[in-house]
Amino acid sequence: MRSYQEAFSPYWHPVAFSHELKERPLAARLLETELVVWRTGSGVAATQRYCAHRGADLCGGQLTEEGLRCGFHGWTYGRDGRCVRVPSQPGVPIPARAALTSFRAVERYGLVWVCLAPEPAAPLPEWPELEDGSVATVPLPRLDWNTSAGRMIEIVLDVAHLSWVHEGTFGNPQQQEVPPYEVERSAAGVRAQISYPALSPAIGGMPPKVDRTTLSYEVFFPFAARLSFKPTIFYAHTVYAIASPWSEEKMQCFYFASYHPRLRNHFPDMFVKSELAILEQDRLIAEAQRPRAHPLDFSSEVHVRADRLPLEYRRGLIAIRTGHPVDAPTPD
Ligand code: FES
Ligand SMILES: [Fe+2]
Structure with a gap:
């Protein structure tokens, strides 16, 4: 290793x-x-x-x-x-x-x-939409969390936590079951897509509304994630989370969103405010996880089917750490 x-x-x-x-x-x-x-x-x-x-x-x-x-x-x-x-x-x-x-x-x-090495083992992530002028972007302040880069990216990829951790921001506590979903993997990363009944918070006395949202996840190994939200009510947008490891137990994450340039007057403020609230919910969980270092083996934690995406991601990181391809266990 x-x-x-x-x-x-x-x-x-x-x-x-x-x-x-x-x-x-x-x-x-x-x-x-x-x-x-x-x-x-x-x-x-x-x-x-x-x-x-x-x-x-x-x-x-x-x-x-x-x-x-x-x-x-x-x-x-x-x-x-x-x-x-x-x-x-x-x-x-x-x-x-x-x-x-x-x-x-x-x-x-x-x-x-x-x-840091003389020759990079992989190119930069491919995000052509950020270079062709078709989207505008807005960054968040750097996220400075006491957790490992791998744990941070796994939180982004964690499908089952949405209804638990994000109650009050967009999580829907009624939707506890994670329907089966496919994970595509390649040498460069992993991808998946799910449909999630996000719950928009109650605003101005209006009751919360269910906003059926398509979530498309894509990770470039080791620590760059892109997550696209295609809701039915709220604005479509994409978030980019790139965790940068200071050490095995500490990272900073560079986090930003892209959105349609027509929304420039509305989106940035709304996004920054709501995203900071969502990420604070994640931070409280991530910083309290133990061990802080991302477990780069399969046996120290337990995996179920809902964890397929984080599991396939972890498989990629274990391969990088060990230097050879590894099989993921079949989730229970
Ligand atoms: S020039 Fe002397 S310490 Fe830098
Ligand atoms: Fe989260």
Whole structure:
């Protein structure tokens, strides 16, 4: 079994929303690695956070034409991490070891993604709708939860919890049974679709209404989920949840929605408010689950048919962790 860090390093993980990365370098953390990310003339760069000279925090540095300049003695690093200037001794060759470990970094879908391994094991998720101008997007503040990335994504995929955990937001306590559903799996991820009688909350003295909603789930391994809501009453929209692991027991999730641009005046406020209420219901459950680390075996928890989607997801993560394909148990 590979270590958690070793298993998940060769994947792209978001470390910041694009809108958070402005003209100053930004601290980031991924798989127990402290990073600094910054904008360059041609894209984004990610390197180790602390200066090779005397360990100063490069997040306090300055961006110059040449690269990232440390605030302690002015050593300056290019996007590949190599030191290009040592102001205390101009005209003298720069020591070869004067370099920061640098990592692959790209900006896409309004996020800055980093891969800690030299070669990514999988491409970024494919979400073409976010690039062709057909939808508008709205982000939530980063979700900073004390749980593992896998547990967080499993909550997003958990079909049976809707009627329990989300009572009062959209869950329908009358609908406890989970009808059978199909799960499609591929090397890249898992998908499923269900129909759910969501219950809109009572507004302005009106009784709550059942809003028959088609939920389409799709995950790209390891931690990127897209969930589309096609209701009959409320607005159709899609949420994207990408959990970014700080460690095996701690993650931040980058969460945003896409919606029809015509709804720009109504949707964002309504979405942010209702989604934060829904996610708070999930957080209370997720942070109290034990163990915090996502159990990457099948035997330590019990699986029933309603758990097919999270189970197939877990199967994919176990394969990544162990380095070979695994069979999921047949749920009881
Ligand atoms: S510690 Fe960064 S330049 Fe000296
Ligand atoms: Fe939930």
